[in-house]
Amino acid sequence: MKHGPVDSHGGVDLNILVVYKKNFEEVHDAGLMALRGVLQARAAPHHHVDYTPREHVQRSDFIARDLVIVLGGDGTLTSLSHNIDAATPVMGVNSHPRYDDPEGSVGFYMDSSIATFEEDFARVLEGTAIVNELPRLQAVIDTTSGNRFTTDPAMNDLLIANTHQYAPSKYHLRRGAQHTQQQSSGLLFSTWLGQGAWLRNAMSEDEFGELERRIDGDEVDDCYFVLARDLPVAQRLGAPWSWADWTEATTTITSDMHRGYVVTDGWDEIQFNRGATIAVNLKAPKLTLLTFRQSMREKLRLER
Numbered sequence: 659m660k661h662g663p664v665d666s667h668g669g670v671d672l673n674i675l676v677v678y679k680k681n682f683e684e685v686h687d688a689g690l691m692a693l694r695g696v697l698q699a700r701a702a703p704h705h706h707v708d709y710t711p712r713e714h715v716q717r718s719d720f721i722a723r724d725l726v727i728v729l730g731g732d733g734t735l736t737s738l739s740h741n742i743d744a745a746t747p748v749m750g751v752n753s754h755p756r757y758d759d760p761e762g763s764v765g766f767y768m769d770s771s772i773a774t775f776e777e778d779f780a781r782v783l784e785g786t787a788i789v790n791e792l793p794r795l796q797a798v799i800d801t802t803s804g805n806r807f808t809t810d811p812a813m814n815d816l817l818i819a820n821t822h823q824y825a826p827s828k829y830h831l832r833r834g835a836q837h838t839q840q841q842s843s844g845l846l847f848s849t850w851l852g853q854g855a856w857l858r859n860a861m862s863e864d865e866f867g868e869l870e871r872r873i874d875g876d877e878v879d880d881c882y883f884v885l886a887r888d889l890p891v892a893q894r895l896g897a898p899w900s901w902a903d904w905t906e907a908t909t910t911i912t913s914d915m916h917r918g919y920v921v922t923d924g925w926d927e928i929q930f931n932r933g934a935t936i937a938v939n940l941k942a943p944k945l946t947l948l949t950f951r952q953s954m955r956e957k958l959r960l961e962r
Contacts, residue, residue, distance in 0.1 A: 672705040672724045677738055679730030679753060680711035686730070689753035689772045693729055696776045700783070717741045725782065729753050731763030732855075736923045739794075740810035744943040747789070749782060751775055766854065766961070767813075769949035778950045787948040790955075793879050795847050796942035797920045802933040811942030812922040814852030818936055819844025819887075821917045821929060828914040831886075831900050834907045838897040843887035845911065847938050850878040851954055854961075856924075857883055861902065869902050878955065881906045882940055908939040 676697070678690050690709075697707055710719055712734055720726060720741045728735045729751045742748055752765035753772065765771075770778040781787045794811035797818070801807075809816070820827045827844040831837070848857040858866055869883070884903045886893075894901040912935050919929045920936060930936065947954065 672701070673722060674701070674705060674707045674725045674727065675719060675723045676707060676709045676727045676729060677712055677715050677719075677734070678709065678728075679734045680713060683754075685754045685759075689729060689751075692772045693727070693751065693775055696779060700776065700779055712738065715741070720746065725749060727751060728768075730768075731765050732767050733763075735767050736813050737925050739813050739945055740922065740926065742945060744791075744946060747782075747787075747946045747948050749778070749787075749948045751778075766957070767947060767954070769951060769957070774950070781950055782948060787950055788953050790947045790949055790953055791879075792851060792945040792947055792954065793849055793882075793940045794942040794945055795849060795882060795922070795938060795940060797922075797928075798937045799920065799928060799930050800935045800937075801930060807928055809920050809922050809928055810926055811945070812847075812849070812852075813945060814849060814855035814923050815857060816847040816923075816938060817844055817921045818847075818911060818938070819918060819921075820915045821919050825915075827918065829911040829918075830914065832910045832912075833884075833899065833903070833905060836897070836899055838893075838900045839914075840886055840889065840893060840900060842889045842893075845909070845938075846883075846885045846887055847909070848883040848885075849940070850882070851958055853883060854958075857885060860885055860887060865902065869904060873904050877904075877906065880940065884909055884938075906940070908937050910935060910937045 679686050723746050726742055726746055726748045728738055730753055735750050750768035751770045752763055752768035754763050755771050756764055794813055795816045796811050797809045799807040826841045828841050830839050846860055881904050886901050889901050913930060913932055916932055917929060919927045921927050
């Protein structure tokens with residue numbers, strides 16, 4: 659945490675925000691009650707804790723927090739993560755883990771659960787949690803009218819495509835000195851840790867294996883995946899770098915679509931018109947995610 663180890667019986671005042679999934683399912687309500695009980699028992703009286711359902715949370719709720727606790731699943735965390743800056747640690751608590759119920763959440767980013775929360779929260783207070791700094795994607799959109807927009811940061815993936823999914827995505831593509839013109843189903847960008855969210859499902863196992871063989875483990879914080887979905891074979895062979903790539907260079911497209919959009923983590927959309935330029939890279943602020951049994955890199959290796 660940014661304040662270092664914390665004595666839960668005094669010393670440092672903590673400003674904590676708990677954001678929870680509220681869908682009137684008993685399992686989530688029971689989880690929230692259990693989490694409240696632990697915080698009331700373990701957080702010192704002078705610590706301040708706010709509770710807000712995901713459906714009502716606003717960006718301003720995250721300002722000046724020392725810790726954000728997200729109770730739910732990966733979807734809850736990714737939908738909220740855009741509001742959290744790099745200086746604020748985040749703790750994910752899986753309220754309905756799949757190991758308890760086949761219908762539950764995998765919770766890849768949620769390293770804590772109701773069963774372990776008390777122990778894990780104690781490690782947060784002691785400053786002994788594992789700190790993961792997760793790279794995030796961003797897209798900078800320059801319109802033909804001279805306006806510039808920067809998307810919210812994406813933990814998992816980012817899509818650039820035609821807003822009409824039945825129509826092809828047409829664009830000019832540049833990466834470094836390389837340039838080509840494409841017609842595909844859209845460009846999918848993914849972080850290293852976000853590969854399981856969509857990217858691996860958008861490629862065959864052999865295709866992803868071939869791409870993975872090009873990866874140096876030291877690059878996972880600096881590089882990202884790019885996939886041109888449903889790209890014709892002739893275009894794949896003519897410019898292989900433009901189909902499936904692992905790169906640290908900024909990818910720039912100039913739209914030849916009447917209307918397209920950028921979608922971050924499957925949540926937020928920003929639309930653009932023909933002629934707009936969109937630059938994608940890993941320059942977004944990182945997300946500080948706390949884990950307790952293993953780092954996120956170790957978890958990805960084990961789950962694969």
